[in-house]
């Protein structure tokens with residue numbers, strides 16, 4: 323496990339231990355173990371048929387595994403599924419809505435099904451509709467909503483009881499770029515409110531917008547699970563910085579090499595990638611020094627890890643040694 327893994331900050335929101343699942347004649351999950359840190363957004367990725375949906379269904383207590391243990395917020399999902407359901411929300415990849423019901427009725431039905439006390443249902447409906455931008459749609463039938471709004475309503479149904487962990491299977495499938503962007507904003511908001519999310523998707527560029535961790539499975543096995551970024555960008559730990567020049571300068575590499583805290587990873591005449599160990603103040607001083615020496619710095623920014631490249635590398639390596 324990555325040394326930066328933040329599970330040390332508290333008890334994990336979910337724990338999966340040696341989980342195996344079999345469909346008749348085929349093993350979909352094979353001894354999968356991991357922990358999900360509270361407050362994280364984990365991208366669950368893997369090729370078609372890797373076992374993502376099966377894993378989410380097991381976590382949601384909807385599929386009974388062959389072996390292993392699963393807990394959510396400290397509750398054993400297999401021993402106490404009803405108690406676990408209070409702690410989690412689940413959006414399946416092919417969710418259904420009652421098209422003839424209004425948005426208000428759909429949310430109220432979900433609240434009651436999730437055990438929200440009758441006296442709190444009305445308030446939960448209003449709160450959830452407001453949070454999802456559906457307040458003005460409450461009287462409309464679900465069947466009259468656009469795809470993006472249907473998705474929001476389905477998510478509303480999954481979170482109406484205030485779960486601690488939200489499991490989402492391909493939530494952005496079929497949405498246009500604007501609706502997907504709005505969905506990413508919603509996930510960031512939910513995380514900001516303290517919810518932990520586990521999101522499966524094939525749209526990696528978008529997972530990249532909001533994920534803090536990446537969990538890769540392939541052929542039913544866990545291939546990788548790690549943090550995607552440092553949680554405290556201001557701290558004095560090494561981070562990658564990309565520098566681009568507006569005018570090429572043959573001395574760029576030489577000017578960067580040997581500076582305190584700087585290790586040059588790649589350098590050409592008009593761009594460089596460095597690992598920088600220092601505070602944000604030291605980073606500002608470095609920029610100021612480079613500009614002061616006459617370099618035409620067009621941009622100087624943190625080069626965040628690209629989930630897409632990282633995923634392809636991971637899955638590629640897994641394929642080499644895999645079955």
Ligand code: ATP
Nearest residue numbers: 345346348350368369370371372373374375376377
């Ligand atoms: P995708 O990205 O295509 O949605 P996935 O990663 O979600 O795939 P799963 O749907 O969990 O993968 O499927 C894992 C494996 O289990 C696949 O080999 C699949 O063919 C098999 N499988 C899934 N559902 C069943 C089923 N009901 N009966 C038999 N095999 C199944």
